[in-house]
Amino acid sequence: MPKTVISIEHLSKSYRLGVIGTGTAFRDLERWWAKKRGQPDPYLKIDEADHGNREGETIWALRDINFTVQQGEALGIIGSNGAGKSTLLKILSQVTAPTEGVVKVKGRIASLLEVGTGFHGELTGRENIYLNGAINGMSRAEVARKLDEIVDFSGVEKYIDTPVKHYSSGMYVRLAFAVAAHLDPDILIVDEVLAVGDAAFQKKCLEKIGDVSREGRTVIFVSHNMAAMVNSCNRGILLSQGKISCDGDIRETVTQYLSIQTAAGDVDLSKVVNRSGDGRARFTRAVTRSDPVNVVDTFVIGDNLIFEINIISSEFIHSGKMGLTIISSNGIPVYNLVAEDAGFELIDLNGESRVRVVLENQKIYPGEYHVNLWMADSDYKAMDRIANAIKFTIIEGGTKVRRKLDPASAVVHEVAQWSRLS
Amino acid sequence: MPVSGNITLCKIMTTRTASAKKLKSNEKWDLILRPQRGWWDLRLGELWRYRDLVGLFVWRDFVTYYKQTILGPLWYIIQPILTTVVFTVIFGNIAKLPTDGLPAFLFYLSGNTVWTYYSTCLVSTSNTFAANAAIFGKVYFPRMVIPLSIVISNLISFAIRLGVFLAFLLYFMASGSAIHLTLWVLALPALLLIMAGMGLGLGVIISSLTTKYRDLQQLVGFGVQLLMYATPVIYPLSTVQGALRWVILANPMTAVVEVFRLGFLGTSSVDPLSLLYSVGFTLVVMLIGLLIFNRVEATFMDTV
Numbered sequence: 001m002p003k004t005v006i007s008i009e010h011l012s013k014s015y016r017l018g019v020i021g022t023g024t025a026f027r028d029l030e031r032w033w034a035k036k037r038g039q040p041d042p043y044l045k046i047d048e049a050d051h052g053n054r055e056g057e058t059i060w061a062l063r064d065i066n067f068t069v070q071q072g073e074a075l076g077i078i079g080s081n082g083a084g085k086s087t088l089l090k091i092l093s094q095v096t097a098p099t100e101g102v103v104k105v106k107g108r109i110a111s112l113l114e115v116g117t118g119f120h121g122e123l124t125g126r127e128n129i130y131l132n133g134a135i136n137g138m139s140r141a142e143v144a145r146k147l148d149e150i151v152d153f154s155g156v157e158k159y160i161d162t163p164v165k166h167y168s169s170g171m172y173v174r175l176a177f178a179v180a181a182h183l184d185p186d187i188l189i190v191d192e193v194l195a196v197g198d199a200a201f202q203k204k205c206l207e208k209i210g211d212v213s214r215e216g217r218t219v220i221f222v223s224h225n226m227a228a229m230v231n232s233c234n235r236g237i238l239l240s241q242g243k244i245s246c247d248g249d250i251r252e253t254v255t256q257y258l259s260i261q262t263a264a265g266d267v268d269l270s271k272v273v274n275r276s277g278d279g280r281a282r283f284t285r286a287v288t289r290s291d292p293v294n295v296v297d298t299f300v301i302g303d304n305l306i307f308e309i310n311i312i313s314s315e316f317i318h319s320g321k322m323g324l325t326i327i328s329s330n331g332i333p334v335y336n337l338v339a340e341d342a343g344f345e346l347i348d349l350n351g352e353s354r355v356r357v358v359l360e361n362q363k364i365y366p367g368e369y370h371v372n373l374w375m376a377d378s379d380y381k382a383m384d385r386i387a388n389a390i391k392f393t394i395i396e397g398g399t400k401v402r403r404k405l406d407p408a409s410a411v412v413h414e415v416a417q418w419s420r421l422s
Numbered sequence: 423m424p425v426s427g428n429i430t431l432c433k434i435m436t437t438r439t440a441s442a443k444k445l446k447s448n449e450k451w452d453l454i455l456r457p458q459r460g461w462w463d464l465r466l467g468e469l470w471r472y473r474d475l476v477g478l479f480v481w482r483d484f485v486t487y488y489k490q491t492i493l494g495p496l497w498y499i500i501q502p503i504l505t506t507v508v509f510t511v512i513f514g515n516i517a518k519l520p521t522d523g524l525p526a527f528l529f530y531l532s533g534n535t536v537w538t539y540y541s542t543c544l545v546s547t548s549n550t551f552a553a554n555a556a557i558f559g560k561v562y563f564p565r566m567v568i569p570l571s572i573v574i575s576n577l578i579s580f581a582i583r584l585g586v587f588l589a590f591l592l593y594f595m596a597s598g599s600a601i602h603l604t605l606w607v608l609a610l611p612a613l614l615l616i617m618a619g620m621g622l623g624l625g626v627i628i629s630s631l632t633t634k635y636r637d638l639q640q641l642v643g644f645g646v647q648l649l650m651y652a653t654p655v656i657y658p659l660s661t662v663q664g665a666l667r668w669v670i671l672a673n674p675m676t677a678v679v680e681v682f683r684l685g686f687l688g689t690s691s692v693d694p695l696s697l698l699y700s701v702g703f704t705l706v707v708m709l710i711g712l713l714i715f716n717r718v719e720a721t722f723m724d725t726v
Contacts, residue, residue, distance in 0.1 A: 007451075015724060090723070094455065094562035097720035103455040114560040122486045131482055134475040135561055163489075 002070035003106070005187060005218050006092070011065040011101035013087050013242075014058040061087040063242040065101070069187075069220070074213035076233035076250050077222045078257045083239040085222045089113060089191050092220065107186025107218075110136055114191070116176030121165030125156060125175055128164055132179045146182045154178035174201060181208045187218045199329070206232050226254050226298055227366050230396040231404075251397040258298050265289070265297030267390045269373075270312075277382040281313035281320060281349055283373050286390040297391065300398030301366075301405075301413055305359040307390075309373065313349040319378040320346030324357065329368040334411050335359070346375070363413040365405055366394050464716055469564045479571035484578055498582040502538065506531040513656050522658040522689045525599050528590060529687070533655035535587045536682045539580040540617040540675060541646045546572045547625025548642045551633045551722050558723060565719040566712075569626050573618045580614070591686060606685035606694060613678050616697070616704050620674060623707030630711075630718040634725050654679055660691035671696065674703040 062084045069075055079085045090096050091103060093111035118135045119128050129150055133143035143150075151157055154175040156167070164172060190209060209232050213219045223229055229236065229250060236253025238246035246256045265288035275282075289306040290296050299305060307324065323338040337357060339345065346353070369392055374385045396405060401413065488495065506527060513519045514526035521529040547569040551558070554568055595601060632638045653675045654662070662670050670676050677700045680692035 004449075090559075091455065094453075094720075095559055096723045097459075098455060098457050100457060103453075104451040105453040105455070106451055109453070111561065117560045118557050120482060120486060122489045123482065127482075127485070131478050134472075134478045135557070135563060137472070137563065139471075140474040140478070 002072070004068045005071045005106045006069040006220075007104045008065055008067055009102050009104075011062055011088075011091065011103060012060060012099050013062040013084075013091060013096075014060050014099045016058050060242050062091075062098075065242075065244060067237065067244065067247060069218055071186075071218055072213060072216045073235055074209070074219040074221065074233040076229040076236045076253070077220065077239060078226075078229065078236055078253055079239035082241075084242040085239055086113075086191065087242075088239070089189055089220070089222060092189055105187065108137070109187045109189060110180070110183040110185035111189035112180045112191065113189075115173055115180065119164060119172070119176060122163055124163055125154075125160040125167070126151075128175070129179055132176065133183075136180065136183050137185075138183060150178045150182050153181060170201065177201075177205055177208075181205075185217070187220070188212050189220045191222050192224060202228075226258070227368075227393060227395040230254055254395065254397060255300070258296055265295050265390070265392060269310075269386060269389055272386055272389070275384060275386045277375070277384040279384060280315055280377070281311055281317055281346075281375055281383045283309060283375065283384055283386055283389065284312050284352075285310040286371070286373065288390060288392050298393045298395055299362065300395055300400075301363055302361055302398045302400035305362040305364075305392070307357040307371070309355045309357070311346070311349065311353045311355065311375070313351065313353070315350075317346070317349040317377060317383075320349055320375060320383065321378065321380070322346055322355065322373075322375045324374075325372040326364070326369050327372065328411060329370075332411060334364060334369065362394075364394050365407050365409075365411055365413055366396050367407045368393050459716060459720055461713055461717070464712060465564060469566055469570075472564055472567050475563060475567050476571045476574065479567065480574045483571070483575040495582060498579050499586050502531060502534050502583050502586055505534055509534070509656055519657050520661055522660055522683075522687075522691070524601060524683075524687050524689055525594050528594050528599070528601065529658070529683075530656060531587050531590055532683050532687060533679055535580075535583045536613070536617070536679050537650055537653065537655045537675075538583060539576060539614070540621050540678070541650070542576050542579070543573050543618055543621025544625045544628075544646055545642055546576070547622055548628035548632070549639060550626065550629040551718075552629075552636060552639065555723070566626075566715065569622055569629070573622050577614070577618075587686075601686075602688040604685055604688050606681055609681055609685060609694075609697070612697070613682055616678055616700050617675075619704040619708050620700070623704065623709075623711035626711035626715045627707070630714045630722075633718060633722045649673070649675070658683075658689075658691065674700040 065084075065088070077085050077088060087096075089111065090113070091098050092105075092109065093113060094109075095113070116128075116132065118132055120131065123131065126147070129147065130140065130143050133146075134140065151160055154171075154177075156171045156175050159167065159171065164175070167175070188209070206228055209219055209221060213232070213234075219232070221229065221233055233250045236246070236248065236250040237244055238253050238257050246253050267286050268284070269286055270282070270284040287295055287308040288297055289308065290299055290303045291306070309324075321338075321340055322344075323336060323340075325333055326335040326337070327333050337359065346355070370388045371390050371392070372385070372387045373389045375383045377383060405413065509530035510526045513530070514521065550565070550569050550572075554565075558565065591601070628638075628642055650656075652670060652673050654670065659667075659670065659676060659680050677692055677694075677696040680690045681694055681697055684690035684692065684694065
């Protein structure tokens with residue numbers, strides 16, 4: 001029977017909005033005096049005045065949250081900005097207390113809301129390991145025991161006795177994460193800390209997080225990187241406006257989240273300066289969709305990949321050619337989609353036009369991709385070229401593939417016909 | 423799920439958390455987070471578990487201070503000497519305040535040495551929340567670790583100042599001044615404990631009250647300066663007479679400064695027993711500080 005390690009009951013957290021206080025006693029006195037004489041608040045911003053009396057107005061960052069976490073679960077918390085993810089992690093990490101409700105925990109919690117909290121530039125790498133370890137609840141003896149392992153993991157052995165102010169930001173982050181990775185807590189809480197560091201480092205971190213949960217420890221993970229979430233978690237909780245709107249398998253939760261996401265995958269190209277071509281016609285906007293209704297920037301294998309591209313031409317162009325190249329994050333061109341191949345031409349361009357490109361049932365491996373756009377006249381004279389015009393992400397999940405896809409093993413996912421001959 | 427052997431413990435937990443509904447009586451939780459901690463839920467055991475962190479903070483302050491600047495340690499020597507020279511000229515030579523028959527320079531230096539430790543403890547701990555908001559916002563450890571380590575770190579600069587004082591003391595003794603050590607020298611550790619405790623207690627109270635109003639912080643430096651004039655730092659207790667004497671005696675720092683002089687310089691008009699008053703005051707202030715700090719630390723991040 002799985003053991004419940006975290007139990008959250010009726011958890012709410014509110015913050016007072018508007019008049020939190022001006023931060024100084026003198027100003028608050030002034031404000032009180034103005035109010036007393038029936039004058040407007042001298043420190044209210046002008047555009048706030050319309051909202052009437054904001055005093056005492058509260059915002060509920062979390063509202064009546066209830067869930068339990070079992071030992072060994074890797075739980076991903078998903079939600080758009082302001083949904084309450086960080087507040088939840090802050091309460092679990094004891095950085096702040098709940099307004100209502102109770103959180104009960106078994107075992108030691110280590111939280112990684114930031115990499116390298118308390119690092120001091122004047123201290124050497126080794127000294128900072130001790131300090132950071134202690135801040136995160138390790139005893140000196142514990143750090144000493146794990147020192148070699150930490151140094152090894154960080155990959156900065158050579159500079160371990162150099163003050164960290166001389167470190168590159170990459171080394172700094174690697175060292176800091178190395179400490180965090182060796183805290184050996186029963187419950188590890190990780191906020192969006194992996195946004196820093198290069199791809200190799202991020203991979204290492206995610207592997208470590210995976211290891212931790214395989215060892216039977218519990219992980220709670222917050223990230224905007226849906227691919228990482230699907231890779232490292234098995235359960236997902238979707239928060240929206242401080243409430244749980246979905247709790248279940250991570251793939252389902254991610255899918256649910258992506259379906260409510262809007263505005264991502266919509267790029268204004270009119271102000272891009274890094275472009276070439278004579279500019280007779282120019283790209284002004286690019287949008288990615290998976291269906292005619294929703295604008296998204298994240299897809300699963302099997303989704304339709306739809307691009308809608310706006311063009312403006314400054315003169316009448318009888319016939320134009322167009323194409324887009326999809327390039328993986330490590331620079332491999334995956335597709336070169338050329339209008340000509342489909343027998344499509346930009347006929348009689350004059351003023352604004354809009355083009356839709358549909359790649360049905362796309363089969364690209366999980367990862368990040370960017371798209372280069374180009375447009376030329378009938379003599380192949382370039383009118384507009386933009387590299388890296390729009391980006392999209394393919395993540396694990398969907399109904400087409402149920403095994404884990406390693407982005408290092410292939411670029412395009414094909415299902416061959418298999419049969420047994422003898 | 424049955425958890426054997428914890429039945430008694432759980433009973434205690436249930437009574438302590440009676441307000442929490444749905445608590446299963448057969449489960450033992452290591453940590454229970456709720457909106458407000460009890461007044462007496464001081465978690466001193468947890469503070470003890472983090473003692474290595476206190477040590478590391480002290481060590482960090484020490485190491486970074488000496489790594490950064492060569493003038494740092496030197497400043498600890500220059501500052502008291504310069505202050506004392508100014509005091510000697512203004513209060514001794516111009517205002518002609520009496521110094522209990524002691525060499526004026528040594529008199530002011532002794533007062534300055536003691537007072538500086540106390541005032542730095544008070545001022546730097548009173549800034550705990552505001553100065554550490556960045557780290558407090560990202561990781562949990564008992565917040566009391568910070569003021570505690572500040573008070574201990576300050577002992578290092580005190581030791582340097584004390585060294586300066588002792589050097590001058592030896593010089594004056596060798597040149598035949600009428601000073602002699604008394605057994606009250608041995609009270610020095612107790613004096614330090616009183617100053618550390620009182621500075622910490624008051625500082626922590628102020629820091630708890632100033633989480634909302636940062637400008638009150640500016641009053642602290644000013645207040646400490648005023649407090650110095652209510653303490654026999656630049657004048658001996660023996661010159662204060664009448665009703666004013668009671669005001670000065672009501673100041674718990676008076677006995678500390680005077681007993682220090684009694685020990686190292688051999689002259690003072692203080693009744694050493696008034697130290698007991700200082701001890702009592704310190705204990706009360708520390709308790710109040712601990713209680714208020716404990717109330718504030720859980721949610722101060724929301725107001726900073």
